[in-house]
Amino acid sequence: GENVEQHPSTLSVQEGDSAVIKCTYSDSASNYFPWYKQELGKGPQLIIDIRSNVGEKKDQRIAVTLNKTAKHFSLHITETQPEDSAVYFCAAPQGGADGLTFGKGTHLIIQP
Amino acid sequence: DAGVIQSPRHEVTEMGQEVTLRCKPISGHDYLFWYRQTMMRGLELLIYFNNNVPIDDSGMPEDRFSAKMPNASFSTLKIQPSEPRDSAVYFCASTGHRQGTEAFFGQGTRLTVV
Numbered sequence: 001g002e003n004v005e006q007h008p009s010t011l012s013v014q015e016g017d018s019a020v021i022k023c024t025y026s027d028s029a030s031n032y033f034p035w036y037k038q039e040l041g042k043g044p045q046l047i048i049d050i051r052s053n054v055g056e057k058k059d060q061r062i063a064v065t066l067n068k069t070a071k072h073f074s075l076h077i078t079e080t081q082p083e084d085s086a087v088y089f090c091a092a093p094q095g096g097a098d099g100l101t102f103g104k105g106t107h108l109i110i111q112p
Numbered sequence: 113d114a115g116v117i118q119s120p121r122h123e124v125t126e127m128g129q130e131v132t133l134r135c136k137p138i139s140g141h142d143y144l145f146w147y148r149q150t151m152m153r154g155l156e157l158l159i160y161f162n163n164n165v166p167i168d169d170s171g172m173p174e175d176r177f178s179a180k181m182p183n184a185s186f187s188t189l190k191i192q193p194s195e196p197r198d199s200a201v202y203f204c205a206s207t208g209h210r211q212g213t214e215a216f217f218g219q220g221t222r223l224t225v226v
Binding site for chain 2: 031032034036041042043044045046049051089093094098099100101102103104105
């Protein structure tokens with residue numbers, strides 16, 4: 001099955017700076033890579049995703065890059081704001097099944 | 113749509129008791145997933161259904177866990193008997209299609225077994 005590794009586990013950045021979270025996956029057949037944001041007391045919510053036929057996707061301050069050869073993908077958040085503080089999860093399809101395998105999460109802290 | 117609805121939000125029970133968690137997926141979604149979240153293991157897929165039929169339950173930790181989906185708008189996850197190590201947040205999620213589409217999560221049920 002799929003194995004997803006996520007780093008770092010905690011990331012603290014100054015408000016206005018950029019944040020980068022990295023993930024690697026093991027199954028070369030994986031073709032869909034979503035990122036979820038989880039706020040305290042809530043369920044994860046999709047913020048951006050990328051498919052294997054593109055190398056980068058942007059949505060305002062958020063971007064995701066994918067390197068299929070190296071089997072890693074990254075989340076980039078620019079001009080960070082206090083409301084970006086949350087736990088972020090990367091994910092990949094769980095082998096041949098329809099569920100997702102999640103990374104262990106990154107606790108992003110935006111320092112004022 | 114109100115999104116995925118889970119109940120209860122919090123459940124505290126004594127070891128050995130039966131616990132039933134409930135989920136109402138988004139109307140029209142064909143797939144329903146149950147995940148468990150703990151600090152040690154993160155988010156783990158327990159079981160998922162397609163058109164009310166269980167497809168993969170390989171993530172269910174033990175025979176004490178069972179899940180049903182009697183119709184398109186309701187699913188349950190049951191633990192009998194419950195144990196302290198079952199304490200976790202249990203999430204239900206639904207999607208309209210197979211891999212490659214957004215999974216919508218409920219607010220979760222925080223289960224504490226004492």
